[in-house]
Structure formats: structure tokens, C-alpha cells
Amino acid sequence: MGEGTGAAIVGLGMTELGKVYGRSPRSFAAEAVRLAVADAGLTLGDLDGLLVSHGLGGSPGIELAATLGLRDLRLLSLVNSFGATAGAMVSYAAMSILSGAASTVACVFADAPLKPKQSAGSAYDRGPEAAPGQAQWYGYGGMTAALGFRSVNTFYALAAQRHMARYGTTTEQLGAVAVSTRAWASRNPRAQMRKPITLDDHRSSRWVAEPLRLLDCCLVSNGAIAVVLTGSDRARDLARPPVHVWGWGQGHPGHRRERGSGFGLTTGAATSGPIAMKMAGVTVDDISQAQLYDCYTYTVVVTLEDYGFCAKGEGGAFAASGALGPGGALPTNTGGGQLSAYYMWGMTPLSEAVIQGRGDGGERQADRNDVILVSGNGGILDHHSTLILSPHPKEV
Amino acid sequence: MDIGILRRDGRTDPFFDGTASGRLMIRRCASCGHWSAPDQGTCAECGEEGLDWAEARGDATLVSWTVVHGRPAEDGTVPPPAILALVELAEGPWLHTRLDGVAPGELREDLPLRAHYEHRGEGETALLFRP
Numbered sequence: 221m222g223e224g225t226g227a228a229i230v231g232l233g234m235t236e237l238g239k240v241y242g243r244s245p246r247s248f249a250a251e252a253v254r255l256a257v258a259d260a261g262l263t264l265g266d267l268d269g270l271l272v273s274h275g276l277g278g279s280p281g282i283e284l285a286a287t288l289g290l291r292d293l294r295l296l297s298l299v300n301s302f303g304a305t306a307g308a309m310v311s312y313a314a315m316s317i318l319s320g321a322a323s324t325v326a327c328v329f330a331d332a333p334l335k336p337k338q339s340a341g342s343a344y345d346r347g348p349e350a351a352p353g354q355a356q357w358y359g360y361g362g363m364t365a366a367l368g369f370r371s372v373n374t375f376y377a378l379a380a381q382r383h384m385a386r387y388g389t390t391t392e393q394l395g396a397v398a399v400s401t402r403a404w405a406s407r408n409p410r411a412q413m414r415k416p417i418t419l420d421d422h423r424s425s426r427w428v429a430e431p432l433r434l435l436d437c438c439l440v441s442n443g444a445i446a447v448v449l450t451g452s453d454r455a456r457d458l459a460r461p462p463v464h465v466w467g468w469g470q471g472h473p474g475h476r477r478e479r480g481s482g483f484g485l486t487t488g489a490a491t492s493g494p495i496a497m498k499m500a501g502v503t504v505d506d507i508s509q510a511q512l513y514d515c516y517t518y519t520v521v522v523t524l525e526d527y528g529f530c531a532k533g534e535g536g537a538f539a540a541s542g543a544l545g546p547g548g549a550l551p552t553n554t555g556g557g558q559l560s561a562y563y564m565w566g567m568t569p570l571s572e573a574v575i576q577g578r579g580d581g582g583e584r585q586a587d588r589n590d591v592i593l594v595s596g597n598g599g600i601l602d603h604h605s606t607l608i609l610s611p612h613p614k615e616v
Numbered sequence: 617m618d619i620g621i622l623r624r625d626g627r628t629d630p631f632f633d634g635t636a637s638g639r640l641m642i643r644r645c646a647s648c649g650h651w652s653a654p655d656q657g658t659c660a661e662c663g664e665e666g667l668d669w670a671e672a673r674g675d676a677t678l679v680s681w682t683v684v685h686g687r688p689a690e691d692g693t694v695p696p697p698a699i700l701a702l703v704e705l706a707e708g709p710w711l712h713t714r715l716d717g718v719a720p721g722e723l724r725e726d727l728p729l730r731a732h733y734e735h736r737g738e739g740e741t742a743l744l745f746r747p
């Protein structure tokens with residue numbers, strides 16, 4: 221792939237993120253796309269493609285194109301691979317550009333699950349609001365919810381606990397992920413949580429669902445993030461340094477809920493990572509930094525293993541070695557991730573990769589940014605996407 | 617255990633017929649014999665959509681678990697923690713359930729469990745598991 225035939229991220233737009241109330245996902249999304257286009261030095265009229273992510277709090281929908289007044293688009297679609305969607309959208313945009321189906325494509329995620337006076341933890345819960353004992357539950361699935369499975373936290377807790385029981389992963393090792401991620405967040409002005417934390421802070425934070433404590437769990441945020449991609453040849457002449465897309469992959473393991481399942485032990489990263497790295501012409505040893513989907517500290521641990529940064533079962537020890545934090549061997553989630561910065565599904569790691577790829581990280585800019593791995597994770601570890609990005613055009 | 621009131625939904629009624637009489641009814645493929653969880657509509661093994669209801673032994677082993685702590689009520693009382701679990705039936709399917717009669721310290725992978733049925737005054741009987 222020569223410089224003239226690659227695809228690159230040329231625009232990044234981020235709205236205010238966090239406890240921002242009174243706006244719809246579509247309103248946030250429109251602002252993010254406008255910001256991303258302006259960031260690239262383009263106008264909305266330059267877009268001929270728009271990919272819109274699904275969102276649980278209500279997706280902006282493909283009606284966003286009309287909201288923005290976009291005309292004569294050659295690519296317009298709603299994309300849903302849950303938390304793997306951002307990586308998937310970037311790959312579909314790149315493929316459209318490489319094939320000539322479209323030339324300049326915006327990809328956007330927006331969500332607004334947070335309401336005033338509501339706890340972040342309940343923003344994505346399911347179930348009746350009735351007082352305990354009064355609620356009525358229907359069918360077998362209702363019984364499961366009645367018994368306590370009402371939050372995604374409980375399902376991830378089962379996954380994390382299985383990993384801990386099988387491989388000896390410890391609370392302290394999960395805490396190391398929380399601590400290193402917060403250390404990065406403390407250097408990111410956009411991060412929602414910037415006060416440094418210690419392993420003791422992690423250990424004394426309240427249980428959400430054992431073995432997950434509050435500081436093992438991501439934030440919940442309202443807002444939107446968009447990126448704009450175009451061909452690498454055109455990218456050189458735009459306003460900001462391009463971040464080239466070297467490779468992509470997906471993995472959907474389809475773990476069945478039955479004997480022999482790898483639930484909690486392995487993820488789609490084991491499939492997605494090698495595909496993306498092979499396409500990019502790199503190996504795991506070439507990765508300068510990792511921007512990983514960190515809905516929970518445990519997610520980082522199991523993802524590191526599946527990409528091959530360490531052996532299976534050693535992700536916890538790898539995190540506890542200090543590798544992930546500032547000055548570590550594998551700077552990871554350098555913006556503070558979903559745990560400490562902002563929760564925009566797969567746009568959290570992707571946006572930080574673009575910032576790092578441009579060298580815009582300021583206080584938190586990692587020493588090396590030549591090859592950046594970005595992950596997305598959706599469902600209960602059901603869906604995975606990988607991107608390999610670089611400030612350098614991909615060599616032929 | 618204050619979980620609310622369980623009602624039938626018209627799709628999984630044989631499961632509740634089972635719990636009412638102390639039997640664990642799950643799905644079994646009429647075509648290939650593969651066992652599935654009560655809420656499965658299609659056989660994951662062969663794609664068959666005609667899944668029969670069949671009685672499972674009620675034996676299971678522990679796959680994973682989470683201890684969930686409720687938030688304190690307004691009067692300061694803290695509800696007892698609940699142990700939620702993923703269990704593997706002897707027939708193979710995994711169920712998301714709740715454990716009863718076991719302390720968190722006793723939990724380990726492959727802990728043998730038995731189906732346990734709990735009925736409150738109103739509504740259907742719930743399925744739990746105990747060592």
C-alpha cells in the first residue's frame with residue numbers, strides 16, 4: 221500500500237464529555253461531526269460518507285445526515301458491533317476509501333445515558349423501578365433478573381472472577397490497572413477523574429460486584445466523538461498531521477453458554493489482533509503504545525493476554541509490573557481511558573490514539589507513537605475490533 | 617430473599633411447571649439431542665428450532681460467581697449480600713442463577729451444586745442452587 225492508496229484519520233471532534241445534560245445524542249453527534257470536519261480543515265460539503273454508531277441511550281441514527289444537511293452521500297449507514305463499533309466504523313470507512321466507493325467519511329458515536337439525579341451505575345441497568353419485593357418479573361429471563369442479574373457489572377464480575385480463579389489474577393493486579401490509568405488521566409485536562417489514586421484507594425473503594433470494586437469500573441458519560449477519514453494522498457495537505465490506518469481486524473468468538481466455553485478466559489482479541497497486525501505488517505513487539513477498551517480493569521488484563529503482550533494468565537502480573545503507566549514499557553490508555561477519562565465506547569481509545577499519533581498529548585504524550593494499537597470490546601466480551609494506526613504512511 | 621414476584625410469560629411456562637413440582641425443565645433438541653438453557657429457542661449445535669422441554673438431573677458445578685452487596689436503605693440497614701453464579705448443568709448448559717446455603721469463602725471452581733426451589737407466597741417458584 222503506497223502513500224497514495226492508504227486511508228488516514230484527518231479530523232477529530234470531541235464535544236464536552238461527562239455530566240452534560242439536556243441534549244440528545246443527535247445534537248451531540250452533529251456537534252462532534254462539525255468539530256471533526258473543521259479540525260481537518262474541511263467543510264461539511266466535503267463529506268461523501270457518514271457512519272453512525274449504535275448507542276444504548278438512543279443512537280443519533282442515519283437521520284443525522286439530514287440534521288447536518290449532508291447531500292449526495294455515497295456511503296451512509298448505522299453500524300453496531302456494540303463496543304467494537306468505533307474500530308469497525310474506521311475499517312469500513314477505510315475500505316470505502318480504498319475501493320473508491322467514497323472519498324471522505326465521518327464516523328461518529330454519541331450517547332446520553334446519564335440523567336440528572338441518577339447514579340452513573342444505574343444508567344445502563346434494566347428492570348422495574350418498583351420497590352424491592354413489589355417488582356413483577358416475567359418468564360425465565362425475568363427470573364434471572366429478579367435473582368440479581370440486572371446490570372452489566374454482574375456479568376463482567378463473573379468473567380473477571382473466572383479469570384482470577386483459573387489464573388490466579390489478584391485484586392492488587394486489577395488495582396494496578398486502575399492506578400496506572402489514573403496516573404495518565406491526571407495529565408489529561410479532558411479527563412473526568414484526575415486525582416491520582418493508590419492501590420490502597422482501590423482496595424478501599426466499595427464493592428460493585430465482587431471481585432469488581434468501584435475503581436475497577438468505567439465512568440458513564442454523555443457526549444459525542446467523531447473522526448474523519450480520507451485518502452492518505454489528500455491527507456497530507458489538510459490542517460492536521462494525518463494518522464494513517466495500517467490495519468484492522470475483528471473477532472467475535474461466539475462463546476456458547478455451555479460446557480467448554482472460554483467465557484472470561486479468552487476474547488475476540490485473540491482473533492482480531494493477529495489479523496490487524498498482519499495487515500499492518502507488524503508484530504506485537506512493534507507496538508509502541510496500546511489504547512485499550514477498558515470498561516473494567518479486568519478487560520485490560522485479558523485483552524493484553526489475547527494480543528500476546530504477555531502469556532495467557534499473566535496479564536495481571538504484566539499490569540502490576542508497571543508496564544502500562546507513564547514511563548512503562550507499554551504505555552496504555554494514556555488519556556485515562558474509560559476508567560478515568562470519559563466513556564465514549566470505542567471512541568475513547570480511538571480518540572486518544574489520534575491525539576497520541578499527532579503528538580498532541582502534551583504532558584501525557586508517550587515517548588513513542590510509531591505503531592499504536594487500538595481495541596474495541598462489545599457485549600460481555602462477545603465482540604472485538606482492532607486498529608493499527610501510525611503517524612507514518614504505511615510502507616509499500 | 618426478597619426478589620419480587622415471578623410471573624409466567626407464555627414462552628417458558630414449562631420451566632415454571634417444573635419448579636412448582638421440584639423438577640428442573642430445560643430444552644433438548646428433538647433432532648440431535650443437544651441440551652440447551654430454558655430460554656434458548658434454537659439449538660446452537662444443529663440449528664434446529666424445535667426444542668423440546670426435558671427434565672435435567674438438577675446436578676451442576678460452579679463455573680464462576682459474584683457477591684453482590686446491596687446499597688444501604690434509608691434507615692441504614694444493609695441488605696445481606698447475594699451470591700450470583702454461573703453454573704454448568706450436568707447436561708452441559710450454563711445457567712445464570714443465585715446460590716443459597718453457602719458462604720463466599722467456600723466458593724471455588726467446580727464446586728458441586730444441586731438445584732433448589734424456593735417458593736414465596738405469591739407468583740412462581742424460583743430456581744436457585746445449593747452445595
